[in-house]
Structures are given as C-alpha cells and as structure tokens.
Amino acid sequence: MSTEAEGNAPAVETADVPEPMIALRDVWVRYREDGPAALEGVDLVVPKGDFVFLVGPTGAGKSTLLRLLYAEARPTSGNVVVDGTDVGTLRPGQIPALRRRMGIVLQDYGLLPRRTVWENVAFACHVLGWSRRDTRKRLPIVLERVGLMHRCEAFPAELSGGEQQRVAIARALVGDPPLLLADEPTGSLDPETAAGIMDVLAGAASTGTTVVVATHDQLSVDRLRRRVVAIEGGRLVRDTPSGGYGAGS
C-alpha cells in the first residue's frame, strides 16, 4: 500500500481501494498562471473511515490540498472527488452544500468572537437546517465529547487556545459529518494540549468519520501511528500506512 517516493515522481498506489472518501488524480494547482505550482500532479486516495496525517514543511502544499477538498481553492488541472462529488466542477452556489457534508477545523480556531461556545456550535446546526429542539438535544452530547459542556456560556476570548480548538472541533463534529478536515489544529498549542486535541480527532475517526489532518505536530504523529502522507514542494513524496513524522520513522 505505501511507497516511499524518491526523486520527482512519487509512486502512490491507489488501486484496490473500496469506496474512497477522497480521490485526487493528477491534481495541479497554480494560483497565478505564470507562477510556481502549489501542487504538482498529486494522486491520492483516502478510503472512508481512514485517518490521514498530511505532513511537510511550511509552504509544501498541505493547506492547498485541504483547501481543494472544501472548494476554497480550485484545481488548475486534474480531478478532485470528495464523497462522490467532483469538487473542481462545482458551481459557487453548490459549494455550501458540499461544506455542510464535512467538518472543517482551522489553526486559528475560526470561532465567531461575539458568540458563546453554545452559540458557535449551534450556528453550524442552524446552517444544517436543524430545529431548535434537535439542536438542544445534540449540542450537550458533542460538547461533553470535547469536554466543554461546563463552559458553554463562555465567549471565545474567555477560553484557552486548547479549549477554543475543542469548540471548533465540536462545531465540526456536531453534524456527524462523514469527513473531517483539520488544518494545523495544534499549531499554536503546547504539546500536552495538542495531544488532547489529536485524541479528540482520533476519537472521531473511531466512529467512522474520515479524518485528514495537516500538521507539524511530530509528537502526535509519532504517537498515534496513523497513515502519513508527506508533501514537499507541492509533490506527494511519501505515503506510509502507519508511520511516523519523519521519512525513516
């Protein structure tokens, strides 16, 4: 399944993967026509229920890859298919519906600053079109899951970084999405808090959610021993089914 890439042409095995949640085929991304490629011919298949770490140095293309998946960026060429939807051909009006089928966690938490913890998570429920009764029923469950029910009346500014990130994860998970994308979710957290956040994400994967995490968090990647996809200079250079952060780990 895994291959260690050498040189410019990483060999990524994509055959015999049933029901992929994510399938990228020869994907190129250039933000400017004459500029350098942010992604160069990336092939990647992520089966449903998989947990994948995207690792690589800053500017390698990890965030671009994630942005492709939630249609914040468009492929210059190639195909990006998420849960059966060809994301590259979506019309702008179809993008919100795609995003409602996934949870997205950002490094800077992305919380509404003038909304309480409860309101931040409830906002996603309203976007999903849930009734107030359903929202009231579901919210305590998901807030308990991230250990923040007792802070539900607090505003983001009153929370620590780790707590804010857990609110963001709760918001991402509240609709039980089949796919969870996290872009550097522990980037600004201490190792202990980061480990807690990664455990919450791993917990989501254990319930069948496909989880893709772009990270620099070497400790967590080495500890969890999940699939690791390494990107460098816009190319996919390593895909290890149960590896560590570094090439030799």
Next chain:
Amino acid sequence: MATLLFLVREAFINLRRHGMMTAAAVSTLAAALVLCGAFVLGALQVVAIARRQVDAFEMRVFCRSESTDVALAEIRSRLVALPGVRKVDFIPKDQAFAEQAKGLPIDTDGVPNLFPHTYVVRFDAPDRAKRTAEQVRGWHGDVEGVDVRERELEMALRIAGFLGRIGVFGGGALLAGALLVVMNTIRLSVHARHREIQIMRIVGATSAFIRLPMVIEGILHGIAAGAVATGVLWATDRGLRSLAEDIPLLTAGASPFDAAGVALGLVGAGMLVGAAGSLLALRRHLRIR
C-alpha cells in the same frame, strides 16, 4: 420559518454585541438623514411660499363706468370662459369708491366717483396671465384697461422655478454625498466582520444565510436612524417656530410640520439605505473564487 426567526434573532444579537459599530452606523445614517431631511423640508417650505405668492397673483380688468349690467355680465362670462382662469370676482364702482373713501381722512361727500367697475381674475396657472391680459386688452368696447403686474409675476415664477431646481439638484447632490458617507460606514462595519463571514462560509452557510441577518441589521439601523432624525427635525421645527412666532411674515406662509409624513419618509429612506448599503458591502465578501 424557523430559519427566518433564527436569522432575525441573529440580527438582534449582532446589534447588541456589536455596540460600537451599531452606534457608528446609526449615528452616521441619522446625521445624513437629518441633513437631507432638513434640506428637503426647507426647500419644500420655500417653494410652497413662493408658489403661494404666485397663486395669489391676480389680473384686474377695468370696465367703463357707464357699462350696462348686460354688458358687464357678458364680460364676466367671456372672462370665465378663458383657459386657465380659476375665479372671477366683481367689484362694482360704488364698492371700490366706498372702500377707498374709508381710508381717506376727508369727507368724500360730493366727490365724484371716478372708479371703474372691476373684475378680479385669478388663475389656475399664473404663467398664463400675461397672455390672457393681452387677449383681454384686445376686447375694446366695454373693457377700458387691464392691469397685470407682469414683471413681478415673471420674477415670482422665476424664483419659484429656481428654488424648485435647487431643491432637486441640491437635494440630489446632498443625498448622494450623504449616501457615500453612510455606505462607507456600513462597508467598514461589514469589513470589520469579514473574518466572521469567512467562518460562516467555512461551515457551509449559503450566501443568503449570511446576507439576511446583515441586511436585517441594516434595515434596523435605518429604522433607528430615521426615528432619531425625525425627532431631531421635529424638535428643530418646534424651536424655529417658537423663535419666529412674533414675525408673522415668516410663519404665515409656512406649512405645518407633518410629523407622520416626515417619519415615514425618513424611516423609509433609512431602511432603504441601510439594506442597500449592507447588500453592496457584503457583495465583495461573499464572492466565491
């Protein structure tokens, strides 16, 4: 319906929690509405006063003293039949003499009455007076002369027209300037929330879902600003009237302050500007690349 209620609730929460931005938007919009409202009301008063002067304009047709009742009746019916004539009043020579004699400090017994019989003609459209006067002058016979203050009328008409044009162009320019300031304030307040908008998009909110609470906020800003502006103008009107009540020349021709009409106009304009401003400001942030 539940979603609509949620969005309206969102708008009220935003108003409460973005206190400074709400205050900035409402005060700017209110100031603009006061400025435009004061200009429009002032212009309307001046135009109305000028118009009243023009409407009060009259033409006097003098008939021979020896004209018979039949001849006078004939002149009256011809005058009434003229286009643009609103009212024709008759002042017999005896009445004219008696009225003049009342003001004289001498005994007028034995003084010969040289006053002619007079018709006072008022018009629907005073700008026709000059033409009508020329026509009546050509009647000869029992009509001795026609008096119309053409130059004064022309002047009054010119002033009324000029004030009307100033009202339209000046008011338009003022409104455009005020709109720019208001739009800029709304744009700034929306820009301050661009991260919020981005977050809403990330969780899958549609453009309408993001837009609606902010447009409702804009409308609520407009209602508040319109109410404030109406209050300020009403208070100003009261103050000015109490200052000018001893000068009948100023107050006699002034129309009363139509509070309901002013409130309707200002609140309506405020709502429109608030909603349009929010929509335009949001357009940029909701553009999907």
